[in-house]
Amino acid sequence: MNKPLTIALCAGEASGDLLGAHLMAAIKARCPQVRFVGIGGPRMLAEGINSLYEQEKLAVRGFAEVIKRLPEIWRIRQGLVRDLTALRPDVFVGIDAPDFNLGVAAKLKAAGIRTVHYVSPSVWAWRRERVAKIVHQVDEVLCLFPMEPPLYEAAGGRAQFVGHPLAQTLPVVADKAAARARLKLADDVPVFALMPGSRVSEIDYMAPLFFQAALLMLRDYPQARFVLPLATAATRTRVQALLATPLYEQLPLQLLSGKADLACTAADAVLVASGTATLEVALCKRPMVISYKISPLTYAYVRRKIKVPYVGLPNVLLGRMAVPELLQHDATPEKLAAAMLAWYRAPAEVAALEQAFTDLHLLLKQDTAALAADAVLRHAQGAAA
Incomplete structure (x- = not known):
């Protein structure tokens, strides 16, 4: 036998x-x-x-x-x-x-x-x-x-x-109203998702930068709300310690355990650290600003080895700079805030991007x-x- x-x-x-x-x-x-x-x-x-x-x-x-x-x-x-x-x-x-x-x-x-x-x-x-x-x-x-x-x-x-299995998991049509209802966020206020990374080291580098950008965005839109999905208990502890400092304690920020897709779908735009999370944002059909900051020495080494003109997966897959990439010295609170608000103020460009991301979703599904x-x-x- x-x-x-x-x-x-x-x-x-x-x-x-x-x-x-x-x-x-x-x-x-x-x-x-x-x-x-x-x-x-x-x-x-x-x-x-x-x-x-x-x-x-x-x-x-x-x-x-x-x-x-x-x-x-x-x-x-x-x-x-x-x-x-x-x-x-x-x-x-x-x-x-x-x-x-x-x-x-x-x-x-x-x-x-x-x-x-x-x-x-x-x-x-x-x-x-x-x-x-x-x-x-x-x-x-x-x-x-x-x-x-x-x-x-x-x-x-x-x-x-x-x-890509993520394209099977996430719905092709993203329901922003339903996502906001689940998070108890009003339909008529600006909502921005912050995704500084899934590792503690990324939180240390990126979260203060993202929070400073959020404070600048609040100057233009005091009614804005922010959501931040956290991958692990360790990253939650680090973020909570940051939020307890006087600079950020008044930031209107809702922390979520996981639920990155819910946070993205509810948002008008997403500020996201470069990595696989950028694909999830794209599959939620949301405009984003991609950012990353590492030590200057590591960046110099990585930059020489990278063979593509973009680092963000959505840009690589679409073959063009569809969403901004603000890396290293360009990753300043002022530039991040301006790029995020540019999406919020450009509904026609957002609609075109959503269509491109829908086409990408269907290709990967x-x-x-x-x-x-x-x-x-x-x-x-x-x-x-």
Whole structure:
């Protein structure tokens, strides 16, 4: 009797755990007898993965934290390669976490195991030279953005655009009135969302800047209200400490636990730190001002490595400067406030941007888990045959 199809997966953090769980569900719908093994979090465990190591041990952020945990992470990677080489699954799927997963994939591919990487690193923007290496580490890359597959194909690799799961989750038509009703915000007052980042280090750099911009906006619109969604308890603690200082204690700011989509949808415009949050704002069809500030030394290094004329995902995806990017020395309270109020005072430009973001949403809205499942099973069943 043939052994059941065995698929190995590895997700290094919460976002990968969610993608992995959806992928597993889609695979099970097509192949009910499949077995899953590897590393997964609570959602993947609920779908039935046999997790050989704890996912939490891989979910490390920040350079200092990574250095401290490097020996343990290295041991897990060596152990996973050893275990999967012995088990010989029909395919290995690394989900995001490229620094960990691509190294595992390369070893397994060398041992004759099929490999797929799900979620391309940002090679279109940063360290494009990685593409030549990645196409030798994996048999296929499953990409969330349409501009990514051509980069791998040009290097002789195989890649497929499967859409972005966020585009499936968020509604194509954003209901501002309903969002304001849920947040108890009046329809006739200016509302601005502030999104200074999801990490404490980003809060330290960006939140004071965003709050100073908000104070300047209040001079022109004293009735304005502000909302700030917070990703973690640690970022909430840091923001609350800032708001307790005399400079900001009168700021009319509503803090939310999560609910970034609700905050964006309720807002007239969003002030957002550069990163994946900018895509969420675009999918909520809201005008935004993108900003970021890091140490001058880091910025000088990053600037040399960036290969695209824009840093904001909405601008990259639309191929034009659709929303302002105020970075580094341009990230001043005065410039941020002026750019935000320019959106508030330009309804025709906002309407045109909303249409562009709707078109982008429809492009990214694919049946992501199903497309990924079909690709993974193609490799697994090819290996099994």
